[in-house]
Amino acid sequence: MFFLKKQDALMRRTVVKCSASVLRERSAFSARRFGTQNSLPSEDESGHLEQFGLEDITSLITSKCRLLATSKTGNAKRHQDECEDDWDPVKIFQSCWGWRSSDDCRFEDSPSATSPSLSSISSVTRSSVPVRDPSAPSRRKRMAESALLRDMAASIIQKGWNAGTKQEFATKFPNLTPFHICDILKAVQDPKICMQIFDWARGQTGFRHTTRSYNSLLGVLAGREGMMILAHLQEQMEEDGCEADKVTLCTLIKAYSKLLRPIIVLELYEKLRQKDWVPGIVTYSCIIDTLAKHGYTEKAREVYFEMRMSGCYLDKTGYNIIINLFGRKKNLHMVTRLYNDMCECGLEPDGYTYAALIQAHLRIPDSVLEAYKLFEEAISKKLTLTLATCNALLYALGKAEEINLTLQLYHQMKNIGLHADTITYNTIVTVLGQGNRISDLYSVIEDMTIKDNRGGVAHVSAIEWLVSAGKIGVACTLVEDMSKREGHPATFAVDALLQGLIRLGAFDKVHEFVRNMAAHGFRLEASKVSEIVKSFAESGNVDGTLKIFYLKRELGYPPDQDSYDSAIICLSKYGSLIQALRFFDDMSEIGLTPRTDTCNHLIHMFCMKCDMATATEIFNRMTSIGCVHNVGTYNQLIAGYANASDWVMAFNLAKDMETEGLVPDTDTYLPLIFSLGNEGRMEHALQLSTQMLDEGLKPSSHLCMKLLNMLSRKGHERGALNIFTKLKEKG
Template structure:
C-alpha cells in the first residue's frame, strides 16, 4: 500500500503542480469547486458536450422536468431509488438531456459516490445510451469511486481506457495529474496510483509508468515493491538498463525493500551485459541483504552462460544448485541440453535428459523438441523418430514445431516421401500441421523435379482450407516447365488467376522458356504479349529465350524483328541474343547477309562485342571457303 494518507494530498498536490509549472490561478480555480477544476482536465481532442449556458431566469417557471437547473437533482434523486430505471428517466427528462454536460456529469457522480453501483450505472448510461463523450475528469471520478469501493478490476478497466484515450487524443494529457486533482472532491484510495503504474505497463507504456513513479515519489507517495517490480521488468525487457539501475537506487532511497523478484530482474539485466565480476558482486550483495538465489536466479545465470558458449560455467552452477538445496527445474535442464546440442554433443544431452527423468521430473514437449532438433541436424533421423514415438507413448502430444524440425530433417536428407508419411502420421494424432510446413514440402518436391507429387499434395491439402500463395504456384509452374509439361503449367497459371493471384515475371519466364524449348516460340511470343498487356514487364531472359527459340527453329527474320522490338519498346540491348542471331548467319556462311545484319543491328543500337567479331570473322572465312569450293567445282 502507498504510505501517503488522503488527508495530506491537497498540500502535496499543490506542491506537485507548482513543480510542474502550473500557474497559481489554475491551482486556485481547481481547489474552489468541482465544476471549475473539470474545465482543465478534459481529454483535449474529445469534443466536449458542455451544457448549454443557462442565463434565462424564466427557466424557474418551467415544470421541474424541463428546468435545466434541476438536471443534477433529478438524475441524482432517481439514482438513489432502490431500482433506478435510467431508460424511464431518459424519456422523463428528454428535453434536459442536451443540458447534461461534463460539469453536470461530475456533480452527479460525486453525489452518488457512496453507491458505486449507481455511479457505474449512470456512467455507462451516459457513455453508451446517451453517446456523450466523457471528459478526463469524469473518468477519473468513476475510477476513484470504484477503487474506494474496492472494485479494482472495474477501476483498472476504466483506467486503461482513460490511458488509451489520453494517448490517442493528446500528448499533453497527464492522467496522473488528473487523478490527483480529483482527490480533492471525492473519496479515494491511494492504491489507484499503483494501479496506474500497472495499467501503463500492461499497455506497454513503460516510460510513462516510470515517469508516473517519479511524480509519485515527488509528491511523497511510496509505492509497494510489486508496482516497482512491474516497472523494472518492463524497463528490462526494453533494454533500458540505465533506468533499471536508477529505479533500483530510488527504491532504496525511499525505503522500498527489494524482494527476490527484484533481484532476479536485475540479475537478468546484468547477464545481458555479460560482466561476470558485476554479476558475482551483485549476487554477494543479494545474499548480504538476506536473499538466497532461487531457481529463477540460477536459471537466468545458466541461460546466460549457455548463450555465451560457457558451458562449463553453466554446469558448475548446476552442481552448486544441488549443494545449496535448490532443485533444478525443466528450464534448467532445457538450457543445459540446448547448450550441449549447439556444440554437437547430442548423446550427452540425451544422457542428461535421462538423468532428469531418473530424478523424478517429467519432460515436456520443449525438451523433446530440443533433442529431436539436434538429432535431425546431425542427420540421425532414426533416433529422432524414436524420440517422437517415445513422447507419444507417454502422452506428450507433438506440436507444430516437432513436425517442422522432423520434416526439414528428412528434407535435408532428400527423403521427402518419408517426410510426407510423417505428416500423415502426425495428422492422425490430431496435430495441426502448419501451412508453412506444407509449403516447404511442395517447394522441396518441385526442386527435386517431382511436380506431379507436389501438385497431388496441393490438391489434397486444399480440402483442409490451405491457401497456396503465388510463390507455390510459381515453383509448381517452373517445375512442370523444366520437365516440358507445359499443358500442366498453363492449367496452373489459369488456377492462379482464378485465385486472384497475378502472374509475375517469373511465371511467364518459366512458361516462355518451356514453349521455346519445345519449338513453340510463336506460343511463347503470345505469352509475352499477354504479360505486357497485363502490365508485367519482360526481362532480358525472356528476350533471350524467344530469340534463341526462333533461331533454333530457323526463323532468323522473326528473331531479328523481335530483337529490334525489344530494343525499341523496352530498351533491352542484349548482346547474347544479338550473338545468337549472328551465329545463325555465320553457320549459313552468307557473307553478304552477315554484313547486312551487322549494319541493321548497329542502326538499332546494338554494339558488337568480342564474341560478335569472332562470329563475323568466322562467317566471312566460311563464306570465302564456300566460294572457293564452288569455283573449284565449276573449273572441274
C-alpha cells in the first residue's frame, strides 16, 4: 500500500495536516492486516492535534512510523535498523515543523507544562498521551462542519450579528458546542461581533462555555479592548466555573502588556509560577519588555534569568528589543550579558543589534571609543546601520574632541552608502571648526554643495553652524578664505556671518571682520554696511554704532540717509541728545534730508526733556531742509506744549495742523484733554472729549477707562456718564 521511499513525504504531510484520525485509521488497518495492537485514541477520544502537547504528537508520529514500516516489510525490527534515520521523530519534527532547538517554545499554548528537549522526544512512551476531551468532535465531523463554519463566518462579517444571522447559525448548528464557538470566533476576529456571539451562546439552553472558548475570546480581544472588558471576562469565567489555564494566563499577559499595565502583568506571571507553568518565548518577551519599559529593570532581569533557567531562549528580534531597553536604562552589564547569551544561542547579531549596543555605550560616560569599535565591527560584517545611530556616534565623538575619529567616521558613513542629513553636516562642521580644520571644512562644504546642488546654501549652513557653536573666529577666517578663492566677497557667506554675529551681539567681531575684509581688498556693499549700522543702533549699542559709522566713513563709503537716521535715533534714545542734534546738523550740511520719522523722534525726545525751544526749532527747520510735517510731527509738539501747560501754543499748533490739511486723530486730542483735566479745567476737557467723539474718533479701551476715571475723580460723574454713553453707541 505504501512504499518506503515515500515514507518521509507521508510523514511530512501527516504532521502538517495535524490529523490524528489518519493515524488512527492507519493504525487500525495495520491491526486488521498484521495483528498489531492499536494503541492510538479511539473514535470518541480522538481530536485535532492542537489539543495535544509535544509529547502526544511525538508518540503519535513514532507509532505511525513503526506501523508503516511493519506494513511494508512485515519485519519492524529489520526495517528500523535499515531506515533508522527515516522514521526518527526528532528529524521529522525538524524537517516538517522547522523545529530549531529544544528551547524553541512554539508549543507554549499547549497543555504541556514544559517543552521537552529533542533528545528526549524519541524516548517518550505512548502511555504519556493524555485522554482528550470526550466532548471534542471527531476530525471527520469537524472537517464536515468546517465549510459551514467558514460560510457562516463570512455571512456574519458581511451582515453583522443580527436576528437573521442568529437564526442561520442556530439552524446550521443545532447542537451547539464550545468548539463551534471557538472556531467561529477565530474566523470572525471582530471584537464587538465576537463579544455578541459569545454572550448569545452563553444564553442558549444547555450550553456552557469552557476554558477553551474563553481563551478564544480573550485571544480576539487581547490588545484591542480595555481593562474593563478583560476584568469582566475574568469574573464571568469564574462564575461559569471555568478555571484559568496556562493559555488563559499567557493570553492575558499579552493583552495587559499591550495596555501598558506592568503591575497586572507581574501578578499574572506570579500565578503562572505558582502553578509551575512555564510560559513560552512570546509571553516571556511581553513580560520583560513591559517591565523594562516601565522602569522595573531589576525585575525584568530576574524574569530573563528565570526564562533561561526554564530552557527558553529569545529569538533575534526579542534579544534586540531587550538589549535596547536595558541600554536605555544604562545597564551596560546586562546589555553585555544579553549579547553573549544571544551569541551562545547561535543567533548572528544584525544591524539592529549593533545599533542597540552602540546606543547603550553612548549613554555611558567614557564609552564612546567602545561604541566606535562596535561600529567598525558592524561595517566589517557588512551590516546595515541607521543614519540616526551613526549621527549619534558622530556627535559623541565630536563632544569627546576626537576630531580625527569624527572625520574618519564621516568618511566611513559615505563609503557604506549613508546619505548625510542636516544633523550630520551640522555636527561635522562644528567639530572641524572647533579644531580649526579649514581644509577639511572645505571638503565637507563641497559634499554639501553636491548634495544640495546649491553652493550658497552649503556655505550659509556651514557659517551659521559655526557661529551658533561659538566658533566665530573660525567662521570669519572661513568667509575671508572663501572671498580670496572666489576673488570677491562671498555674498551668501558674508550675510550669514554678519547676521549670526549681530544676533550674538559680537559687535567687536563685526567691526574687525569689516576692517579685515577691506584690508584684503574686499569692500562690502554700502547697503550692507548701512544695515550693520542699523542693526547696531536697534540693539542700543551706542559705542558699536558710532564705531561702525566712523569705520564706514574711514573706508571711503559715501554718507547715506539710512546710516545717519539710525545713528540719530540710537543717540537720542540711548546716548546724547546734543550729539544726535549734531548728526542732524551734519545731514543738512552735506545735503542729506532726514526722514520725517527721525525728526519726529528728535522732537519727541526734546519734548520729554521739556526743551520746547529746541523741539520747536527742529519743527521749523523741517520745512527748510525739505522734510514734510505729518500728523505725528504735530502730535509730538502739541503733546509737549500741553504737558508744559502752554495751551496757547498747543491750540495754535492744532489750528496750523488743520490749515496744512492734516486731520487730527486721538493722539492729537488726548494729550490736550488729559493736560486740561490735570490742571482742573474740566469743562474744556469735557468739551474736547465730546468734540473728539463727535468727529468719529474712538480711543483705545485703556485710554477710555483713563478718561472716564479722570472725569469721575474730578467730580464730573454726569459728564463721565455722557462720555460712556457715546462710547457705548460707537461700540
